Amino acid sequence: MVLDQTNNATNAAHLLRALSNQMADAVERVSPALVVVNGRQRQPGSGIVYSPDFILTADHVLEREDDLTIQTHDKRTLAAQFxxxxxxxxxxxxxxxxxxxxxxxxASQPARVGQLTLAVGRASEEGPMAxxxxxxxxxxxxxTGRGVTLERYIxxxxxxxxxxxxxxxxDAEGAVLGVLTTGLINGIALAIPIQIAQQIAEALIKQGYIKRGYLGVSSQLVHLPEAQRAGRTQEHGLLIIKVEDQSPAQKGGLLVGxxxxxxxGHEVHDSDDLQPLLTGERVGKEIPIQVVRGGNLQILQVVVGQRQ
Known part of the structure; x- marks a missing residue:
């Protein structure tokens, strides 16, 4: 009995040591791609080498757009262009x-609830923290507090x-699951999934900003009785309660009611479904919008406006 307890304790210690080493190895693996971002007077922020010439960072750590520098893992200070x-x-x-x-x-797979993770930053020349x-x-x-819907968060x-x-x-292998930020919801720590962050980064590299569109309507969630679904199976939709003058919606023929x-082509069950669809390449383009009007399904063509 005593021998079994000793063996169990020894095995547990070996497992703990292996896990500890794996986590330390994960930080070491990501460390060369982790930089200090000097873009504000107070505490610097962190950044991730996204591609050979580009760094992903948090917007709120950039209080200026010129005279920016980064410090690398090997303690080089390099000029950075916004x-x-x-x-x-x-x-x-x-x-x-x-x-x-x-x-x-x-990371090749999206993050999962319960997955072991490490938050890593490099906010000084002393090296990474985790x-x-x-x-x-x-x-x-x-x-978000800026009135824009974030598609996913961790x-x-x-x-x-x-x-x-x-x-x-x-993750435990040192692969990036997301980009950390405390700048979205009252200082709450979140991570933007890396797949979404990559899409945003590509758009910023291409045009310097993100296209976000609007229709110019106010709406509320409503239940669709089976008899009023016009042959569709979805149970909810957005009741249009206001259409702004000279808005894309008005020009496209949307009506109150x-x-x-x-x-x-994407079902809209509530406003959270709608907002992510009004971005990217749809902005400025004519797209089909399906509405139930008087119990009948109608397809309208609307040019999505660009929010200034």
Whole structure:
């Protein structure tokens, strides 16, 4: 009995040591792609080498758009050029040419609730900092304080210390799951899933900003009785209660009392479904919108406006 207890304790110690080493290895693996971002007077932020010439960071750590520098893992200070920012997702992109930096590895699978993670930041020349935790929830869409819907977000109980914003949330292999930020919802620590962050980064690199569209309507969620679904199966839609003058919706023929059920082939069950569809390449383009009007399904063509 005593021997069994000793063996169990020894095995537990070996497992704990192996896990500890794996987590330390994960931080070491991502460290070359982790930079200090000097873009404000107070605490610097962190950044991730997204591609050989580009750095992903948090928008709120950039209080200026010129005289920017980064510090690399090997303690080089390099000039950084501002590329673009998206306050709605609290992401920004910097360009650093001929840095010789290796991009971070991106996780092949999305984060999962309960997954062991590390929040990592580099806010000084002393090297990386890390805290461990799990993915406590996956959520979205999330309406941010800027009135824009964030499609997905990761919440973790790993502690993001000052300067961690813009740094990565990584898995046990050192691959990036998301970009950390405390700048979206009253200082709450969230991570933007890396797949979404990459899409935003590509748009910022291409045009310097994110296209976000609007229809110019006010709406409310309504239940669709089976007899009024016009052959559709969805149970909810958006009742149009106001159409702004000279708005894309008015020009496209939407009326108060219409029930919006689909946009560009995607079902719309509530406003959280609608907002993510009014972005990117749809902005400025004519798209089909399906509405139930008087119990009949109608298809209208509406040019999505661009929000200024």
């Amino acid at each position: 590329v673009g920012r998206d306050p709605a997702s609290d992401l920004a992109v910097l360009r650093v040419t001929e840095s010789g930096l290796t991009p971070a590895s991106v 805290s461990s935790g799990i993915v406590s929830s996956m959520g979205g869409p999330l309406r 919440r973790t109980d790993a502690t993001p210390y000052p300067g961690f914003s813009g740094g990565p949330l990584i 219409d029930i919006l059920v689909a946009l560009d």
